[in-house]
Amino acid sequence: MSKPLIIIGGGGHASVLVAILKKQHRDILAIISPDDISGRASIADLPHLCDDEEIVRFATEDVELVNAIGVVPGSSLRRKVSEYFLSKGYRFATVISEDATVSDFAVIHNGAQILTRAIIQPGVIIGSHSIINTAAVIEHDCRIGSYNFIAPGATLCGDVLTRDNVFIGAGATIIPGIHLDKSAFVAAGAVLVNSLGAGEKCYPVKTIIK
Structure with a gap:
């Protein structure tokens, strides 16, 4: 059985991923993003948490994460976020x-x-x-x-x-x-x-x- 999801990121890439996941009827518990997500139709209705560290409220065995941070050439942010939460024992869907x-x-x-x-x-x-x-x-x-x-x-x-x-x-x-x-x-x-x-x-x- 699929676990509930936490989405990391609230930009355009997140909106695309969430649209796919909603079509698949996946259970999305929250979007984690410091940015305003109200203007993005596919994610605006989801619970919004502002700090990555709020993910630790969810037990590693209870959820899966989705890294929805967009990619900019030369940036390592997306990889660093994934590796940080992998080191905490989380799994990415x-x-x-x-x-x-x-x-x-x-x-x-x-x-x-x-x-x-x-x-x-x-x-x-x-x-x-x-x-x-x-x-x-x-x-x-x-x-x-x-x-x-x-x-x-x-x-x-x-x-x-x-x-x-x-x-x-x-x-x-x-x-x-x-x-x-x-x-x-x-x-x-x-x-x-x-x-x-x-x-x-x-x-x-x-x-x-x-």
Whole structure:
């Protein structure tokens, strides 16, 4: 039986996750966010707590957490929050939209989030706490590390390997067999045809208008 959920974060990513979870009739006990959530329709009706430390009011065995903090390139906040509460004994729920296509032959690790219309093909491994955003495509045999962010509409062709903390921007395309080492960055709209080392960045070619 699924445990009740505590949502960490009150921004746009939280509103998307909560909409998915409500559609699945999950029991959400509270949103934890220092920000005003009244303007976000999907979360405004939920109990609102303002401090992360209020999570400890809930016993580790009674709830699961959902890390709904959005991702900014180069920021480690989301990972730090997850690791802090993992060290306290909490478990993070895996969120998979019913409108995503996930192969029975893929492996999704704990805390990962697969959003609406994402496609996860056979042989894929999605690392813990990674986000596969709206309409992203992860083709066969890709191996995605932990704490990755794959933005809306990105396409990873077959047998791509990413290490931890990789960021792939909206609409980017990664050709087959490419490796991205930890903290590599691919900007929105880029086409990556060579592997990236740790911390390396790829940007799209500038448009020239004549």
